[in-house]
Amino acid sequence: MLKLLHENEEIVMVIRKHWFVMMRIAVIFALLILIPPLVLSFLPLVTGGFNQQVVDVFINLALSLYIMVLLIFFFLIWTDYYLDLWIITSERIIDIEQHGLFNREVSEIPLAHVQDITVEIKGVVETLLNFGTIRIQTAGEREFTINYVPRLYEAKDVILKYAHKK
């Protein structure tokens, strides 16, 4: 990871998406865990003619595998979340996007090219939890957008501080 950095370049700030993003997914997984009890409550209507002992063993086996499937998908999504990063260094902003497995995109904006930064907080949740969107306008008239950024103003100040030094 540190191979990304140039000589004498130092990491000033590392930004990950706000924990609320992960919390939303965790709630969905919690709801998915609740599906089996609902299904099981209707199961006796379907499995009435079968040996109950055999049915129970199959249900328990299926439940264990179902939880394992949820576990691996949650782990995969968390990894995706954790590896999605914005690294503000003394020279540039490195945007690392992890799209699932074996799909990674690294782009960068030299701080010298930063012209304007817009901070946007929209809605009740973003206001209460203090996160939002940062738009960075660069000299090449390209706009970089970073969504779900926590510590917005701190990030903006750090970028501007180092951009002005350039």
Added chain:
Amino acid sequence: MFLLASAAFSLFTLFYGLMSGAVIYHLKQYTLPGSSLPKIVVTLFISFSIFFWLLAFIFLIKIRGLV
């Protein structure tokens, strides 16, 4: 019935193992130095996976005795 269940279970274990390995590889490869959170998460993931795999395996063995 048991043979079919064993084959499905083996296939599931294979895919689960491959996918887990791939995710752990990504974390190991791309985590910033000094971060301890991935180690904790990986340990928890492996522990839970082993627990539920063993549970599933026990139920699979029980099928053999019943069917």
